[in-house]
Amino acid sequence: xxxxxxxxxxxxxxxxxxxxxxxxxxxxxxxxxxxxGIVGRSxxxxxxxxxxxxxxxxxxxxxxxxxxxxxxxxxxxxxRAARREIGMVFQHANLLDSRTxxxxxxxxLEIAGVGREQRSARVAELVDLVGLAGxxxxxxxxLSGGQIQRVGIARGLAAEPKVLLCDxxxxxxxxxxxxxxxxxxxxLRDRLGIxxxxxxxxxxxxxxxxxxxxxxxxxxxxxSGALADVASDPHGPLSSELIPLPPAPxxxxxxxxxxxxGADPQNEKAVASSEELVRIAAxxxxxxxxxxxxxxxxxxxxxxxxxxxxRNEDDTPISKxxxxxxxxxxxxxxVVTKEASA
Amino acid sequence: MxxxxxxxxxxxxxxxxxxxxxxxITLYMTIGxxxxxxxxxxxxxxxxxxxxxxxxxxxRWVNRIVGFIVNVGRSxxxxxxxxxxxxxxxxVVGRVTGPNAAMFALVVSAIPFLARxxxxxxxxxxxxxxxxxxxxxxxxxxxxxxxxxPEALPGIIGSLTTTTIAVIGYTAMAGAVGGKGLGDLxxxxxxxxxxxxxxxxxxxxxxxxxxxVQSLGSVLARAVDHRARNA
Numbered sequence: 001x002x003x004x005x006x007x008x009x010x011x012x013x014x015x016x017x018x019x020x021x022x023x024x025x026x027x028x029x030x031x032x033x034x035x036x037g038i039v040g041r042s043x044x045x046x047x048x049x050x051x052x053x054x055x056x057x058x059x060x061x062x063x064x065x066x067x068x069x070x071x072x073x074x075x076x077x078x079x080r081a082a083r084r085e086i087g088m089v090f091q092h093a094n095l096l097d098s099r100t101x102x103x104x105x106x107x108x109l110e111i112a113g114v115g116r117e118q119r120s121a122r123v124a125e126l127v128d129l130v131g132l133a134g135x136x137x138x139x140x141x142x143l144s145g146g147q148i149q150r151v152g153i154a155r156g157l158a159a160e161p162k163v164l165l166c167d168x169x170x171x172x173x174x175x176x177x178x179x180x181x182x183x184x185x186x187x188l189r190d191r192l193g194i195x196x197x198x199x200x201x202x203x204x205x206x207x208x209x210x211x212x213x214x215x216x217x218x219x220x221x222x223x224s225g226a227l228a229d230v231a232s233d234p235h236g237p238l239s240s241e242l243i244p245l246p247p248a249p250x251x252x253x254x255x256x257x258x259x260x261x262g263a264d265p266q267n268e269k270a271v272a273s274s275e276e277l278v279r280i281a282a283x284x285x286x287x288x289x290x291x292x293x294x295x296x297x298x299x300x301x302x303x304x305x306x307x308x309x310x311r312n313e314d315d316t317p318i319s320k321x322x323x324x325x326x327x328x329x330x331x332x333x334x335v336v337t338k339e340a341s342a
Numbered sequence: 343m344x345x346x347x348x349x350x351x352x353x354x355x356x357x358x359x360x361x362x363x364x365x366x367i368t369l370y371m372t373i374g375x376x377x378x379x380x381x382x383x384x385x386x387x388x389x390x391x392x393x394x395x396x397x398x399x400x401x402r403w404v405n406r407i408v409g410f411i412v413n414v415g416r417s418x419x420x421x422x423x424x425x426x427x428x429x430x431x432x433x434v435v436g437r438v439t440g441p442n443a444a445m446f447a448l449v450v451s452a453i454p455f456l457a458r459x460x461x462x463x464x465x466x467x468x469x470x471x472x473x474x475x476x477x478x479x480x481x482x483x484x485x486x487x488x489x490x491x492p493e494a495l496p497g498i499i500g501s502l503t504t505t506t507i508a509v510i511g512y513t514a515m516a517g518a519v520g521g522k523g524l525g526d527l528x529x530x531x532x533x534x535x536x537x538x539x540x541x542x543x544x545x546x547x548x549x550x551x552x553x554x555v556q557s558l559g560s561v562l563a564r565a566v567d568h569r570a571r572n573a
Binding site for chain 2: 054056077080081082083084086088090092094095096097098099107108110111112139140141159
């Protein structure tokens with residue numbers, strides 16, 4: 001649904017110095033019906049990427065295809081028509097203060113030239129869809145942050161776009177409201193089959209609703225893939241951010257091993273829980289104690305990073321050979337291991 | 343008291359002496375000036391804002407040229423402008439004296455003043471709100487009509503109020519071209535003829551007019567302002 005090829009954006013330096021490369025050859029594909037997260041630090045190019053997607057910035061080179069149309073090649077009325085196929089949700093919603101919630105939601109339809117009766121029917125539908133019944137005649141100043149973002153989402157969906165671009169939609173909201181808004185976005189995707197591109201700097205947002213994720217760094221794609229794959233790939237930069245490992249206790253007389261595991265549909269022997277790790281260790285004659293760890297269910301799959309302390313019955317560290325055999329078995333069962341320096 | 347009430351300023355309708363007819367003349371010049379100033383100054387303010395926002399080189403030049411003209415217009419002391427404009431006034435109005443001749447100079451002076459204020463009002467709209475509507479596929483004209491005007495309306499009403507009050511003050515100098523009005527009456531009959539009754543009564547009427555204009559402006563601005571009060 002969304003395909004970026006070699007997307008590059010270079011800004012001339014304001015003071016006549018070196019030009020700034022905000023995006024450097026971005027290749028990215030998002031399939032229809034997916035929720036795809038774009039993460040990265042401030043300055044990584046997230047905002048420039050979204051501005052290129054809506055044609056507010058012209059890329060220096062490369063193409064931006066949304067449902068087959070190259071946005072970057074369009075201008076004037078053709079660009080305006082293409083924009084109507086894209087819904088947009090902003091961090092601060094950017095509603096017009098002069099309009100009520102209902103008239104804000106109707107705005108894209110007004111611009112598209114939809115008649116008054118059809119407009120109000122569609123607005124009533126959207127108000128129900130995002131859970132705003134009873135508040136539609138309030139102005140934004142009379143709504144809470146969560147309600148304002150619901151209006152923003154309804155407005156983004158008004159013209160029945162195929163793609164919904166969300167630019168930090170929950171960054172200005174409290175945790176409870178954030179969860180409600182994310183649940184809303186997910187249920188909208190499930191019901192409408194819309195493709196969602198979600199720009200965020202919050203890993204919790206990615207964990208909660210994204211199917212796939214891309215990490216931007218200095219204008220380049222550092223890592224990209226399905227959430228479960230990315231999260232359970234211990235060598236990638238995202239897994240440690242998605243599943244942080246708390247610091248392990250020091251000074252224990254045992255062999256300490258980091259294990260990254262996750263259920264894998266391709267491997268039915270894959271370890272899918274930390275209890276299984278402990279059981280396998282016992283089969284190798286070792287007592288395994290989980291000394292640190294993060295266990296999460298991401299995209300319906302349990303993934304975890306745990307640190308195991310392995311001892312013999314008599315409280316001595318297990319032998320090198322015993323450890324090697326244990327690690328070999330884990331490797332065959334989809335666990336990435338690393339012996340921690342104790 | 344009867345001495346006060348028998349003063350020609352209250353008893354006559356002659357525009358050389360009467361408070362009443364000069365009040366009407368001042369109101370006429372002010373309202374007329376504001377109609378023309380709003381019709382021309384508002385689009386000019388939008389033009390200044392839009393050409394500053396646009397990226398194209400052509401727009402930049404339009405912005406520079408219009409900006410320069412507006413600055414020159416605002417630099418002239420009004421009493422000089424009204425005299426300097428006399429040849430133009432003759433062509434546009436057909437005569438160089440009277441309220442209409444004065445009104446022409448008032449309009450020329452009020453347009454750049456209002457245009458700059460409107461430009462400032464438009465600048466106060468967060469850029470994100472304009473971009474949000476552009477991303478819906480709105481044309482430039484749709485953005486102007488559906489975002490710029492409604493969102494800046496409370497400020498625009500404030501600017502119109504401020505300009506109206508400035509114009510009331512400028513009408514005092516209309517006497518220089520025989521424009522008459524309250525300011526002229528206060529100057530000729532009150533100041534130069536040492537008539538305190540005229541002086542005080544004209545000033546009181548001017549104060550009342552200004553207070554009424556300001557109150558009306560504030561009420562209207564508040565009525566259309568839907569922004570959060572203390573955000």
